[in-house]
Amino acid sequence: MTGTDTRQNDDTRIAADPALPTIVISREFAAAPERVFRAYTDPDLLIQWLGPRRLTMRIDAYDARRGGSYRYVHRADDGTEFAFHGVFHDVRPAERIVQTFTYEGSPDEVSLETMVFEDLGGRTLVTTTSLMSSFEARDGMLASGMEGGVRDGHERLDELLRGTPAAAEHRRIAGVFTERVRAVPEGGWDAPAPCEGWVARDVVRHLVEWFPEFLKSGAGIALPKGPSVDDDPVGAWTVHSEAVQALLDDPATAGKTLSNPHIGDIPLDTAVDQFYTADVFMHTWDLSRATGQDEVLDPEKCRQLLTGMEPIDEVLRGSGQYGPKVAVPADADVQTRLLAFIGRQP
Structure with a gap:
């Protein structure tokens, strides 16, 4: 020039x-x-x-x-x-x-x-x-x-x-969960999961069913639907996860708000990060345990979640989303303490 x-x-x-x-x-x-x-x-x-x-x-x-x-x-x-x-x-x-x-x-x-x-x-x-x-x-x-x-x-x-930090964090966390989904062995989808009454398939079902309704009722956004989890859990998860990532990657999302009677008004990307991406992270362990895959979680993310959840123990427990805490040694590693806090037997 x-x-x-x-x-x-x-x-x-x-x-x-x-x-x-x-x-x-x-x-x-x-x-x-x-x-x-x-x-x-x-x-x-x-x-x-x-x-x-x-x-x-x-x-x-x-x-x-x-x-x-x-x-x-x-x-x-x-x-x-x-x-x-x-x-x-x-x-x-x-x-x-x-x-x-x-x-x-x-x-x-x-x-x-x-x-x-x-x-x-x-x-x-x-x-x-x-x-x-x-x-x-x-x-x-x-x-x-x-x-x-x-x-x-x-x-x-x-x-x-x-994109926002929430978009990058979802890409990272959901990417690991996607790896676990794709690596489920033949016949593994019906293996018992750590959540009482669930099999591995139900871990995916939970994530692809609760969040779309949360998003639609709070922000008026409808995510595209994939195949049935019963017929194709890999396909169901892939369509759902890619749709969530596209939502977070959309620059317009940063200016939107989600309204919920329990949490009030909160920026949409923040709501996805705090309530959904965190859920994907914790359920990664459930799917890994159910299907015999690597159960090690990112310790820094474990520490971040545990630090944020411990001060609101009673509120979380009262929501019915988590079972009774499991007793573990005081010197247990942070992943063990996080899993015990949400009611899992590490």
Whole structure:
């Protein structure tokens, strides 16, 4: 790329072409073009990343289609507002956006922005070219401090696309459970499980049945249904687990809330992490014990759960979700103490 490159110590590249009154901005994101494009065109996602962190954002209109228009306002803590508007000339899903851009503080200055989304095989390079009316207007834009806002917004978008800690934790915990599910030996699905009256198949049944109802009643979200656990426990678990992961990977999930009469209102991703992913982790031991597989759990996760559960012992016990605690030596390892706390015979 020719011209002055104002790249700093991050992944955003900003360049001014000496031959044309343009600003070219590029950055790679660790997500497929479809996800990145959606973050650029879905107002529920756009509001979570566009612009500097120090400003809040209000979207008055955002119709991302050819002939559609947009208007949004950034607001500083002192009440100062910065409004922008434009018209979409071309919108090609996961490929290209062409729009005008006007800062209402300088209403006579209109630039033409072209955003190209390039598939890098699981990553996306977004290149935005802003064509302005003159070199003076271009240089004035660069001098206005726009670079800091662009870099800040890109960092926020990168965080949004990479997902929440809850998404990463579910991927890790559910991944181990999936390994156990796939390794159940022939005839093993009817082997007795540590939970009274359960067989191995019922461990999967429990997870794929209670959570969808919890999610639907509390957040109005319906997960896709897989085959019957009786007919195909591996298939049932796979469809369910992938659906939960997709929910957590969706950037929109971070802005949603789950409401439950027992726990109140709680961010959706937090609710999944605390109530469901933790359940998957503990039931990994049940399935492993029932089917003769590796029973060792992550000790740090065991410690985290036990630390959070011990102070609310009576509440948990009263819920009926756990049986009576099992007595174990005081110097028992943390996995043994966690299993004993939830009523399992280690």
